[in-house]
Amino acid sequence: MRFKGLIAAAVLAVTGMVTPALAQTEIKFGHVGEPGSLFDQTATEFAKRANEKLGDKAKVVVYGSSQLGDDKAMLQKLKLGTIDLALPSTIMSSMVPIFGLFEMPYLVQDRDHMAKIRDEIVTPTLVPEAEKAGYRIIGVWENGFRQITNNKRPIVKPGDLAGIKLRVPSGEWRVKMFQSYGASPSPMSFSEVFVALQTGVMDGQENPYAQIYPSRFYEVQKYLSKSNHVYTPAYVVAGRSWDKFDPEVQKILQETAVEMQPVVYEIAAGLDTELLKKLEDAGMVANEVDTAAFVEASKPIYEEFSAAVPGAAELIQKAQSLAPAK
Template sequence: MIRITRIVSAIAGTLLLAASAAAAPIEIKLGHVGEPGSLFDQTSQEFAKRANAKLGDKAHVTVYGSSQLGGDTELLKKLKLGTVDLALPSTVMTTVAPEFGVFEMPYLVKDRDHAAKIRDAVITPVLVPIAKEKGYEIIGVWENGIRHVTNNTRPVNKPEDLKGIKLRVPQGVWRVRMFQAYGATPSPMALSEVFVALQTGVMDGQENPLAQIYPSRFQEVQKYLSMTGHVYTPAYVTAGRSWSKLPPDVQKTLAETAVEMQPVALEIAGKLDDELLGKLKEAGMQVNEVDKAAFIEASKPVYEEFAKEVPGGQKLVDDSLALGKGS
């Protein structure tokens, strides 16, 4: 009798644990490379807050920043494996499909209004399906930012001022080619490795949006900030293998919230630019404007190569530029 009672108790306990496990919300892991306070951090946290309020007990978005789940390249691999559910790749998407290189073209995007138009007319109808064919589901387009150059050698006013400067760039062929055209010596490197590379002199400089420069504390190891504004980089809210395994209502909530966040991301980015420039100056960085006409002239070979090498590349450039006319 005692044995039967124990068996019944054990079965009841097992059923209780199973019921508890079944009721546990699905964890949605969102990984990114941004440091606390960065644009990636702020937009991801706001997305998680909004999505979790809608998801209730069904699922829960947990944000892992500061490259905790890996750098951009590793995050793309983990999306494919299904060990990370969402990520915020940016430049690295050119390694998925060359068409994403359109956003590597210098001075293509005039401002954030122009960026929003390109998002709706080029990214969503053209690039999103291309990514899907490669196994990636882009559910929203946010921002990485407008990129500027920092270094420890000299102020950069014209492309020739970059000659010989060892410059860290993100993964992606076109950023390398761009800075080679300007005379620099660019090297791709994970963002998590950049601070030490600058601190030790392995790299002389780097290029990033202000919303990555300040939270990454590059002002502690860099003297000059040159406002080149050479590239505007979107961030793609991207899912992978695990997406199809999520319940349809969870997918719908995540996708709708990612799109809802698109104008919010642009707004946060604009505020951060204004706020962080002042903080970088206060931290002692020497800030200068640049001769953008000289940079645009030096960028022509990059556009020519992109049009030749990427199928439909010229049309992507032309369509994107046309959306900026009159804006």
């Protein structure tokens, strides 16, 4: 009898009636943040929440530290369908011109203001423009309020940036902004910034505290100027592979990305306070900037962007109208 049972099992295996367990679908989620960064913390929390809901349907796996490439490479891979989700920020202004709205200095006053802009401008107006370009935005998160670091001198007024070689992310308006302040800005992949600062190829860079500290820029930068010159959102973006997912999986990913929006702001606000102190404790010399002088020096950028991008002037005006009363 035992021999007959073995024969039966072998027949079943050969004929395909015994099927192996299906491998769980992996949803690849890439970002450029280092461990401990806002990107790292928020993407990890998203994956945890989504995976609890997904069960055995699929699993979100996060790849940080530019493991899947820089932002440009990841956006290309989204279009090819070789990765599933990414968390780009500034580079979206190079992909979809109207996203240059968030390159306008001092446009976003605080996170409550950004939440209104998200709901009344980004979701109804910018998201459809991104979709036309092949990018499905399922959540609007944060990169943060950006600060200037360098090895030359404290930056108090725009003129103090004169001649400083400053790394900036890819995005024409960030380059133009710092050129107008007198700096020498150069776009560079985030993964290359530390070595560029260490070797003196670049004198400085600008990023939120939640990128500056986890990337250990305090080891290669002396001055930290609290400029808050630009607030950059981050976008949870899906690409070509989205349509291959079961509708229930799509729903869970979309709902979890939106559910994370207020959580991201909460985490980011805590990091701003915590990481500024850590940067100062690490030896960086922090200073306030003359915000009014920067705002005044930024007017030409608003004018140029409004003239260059259809609909920009109206969106700027609307965003400004949503600002809290002073």
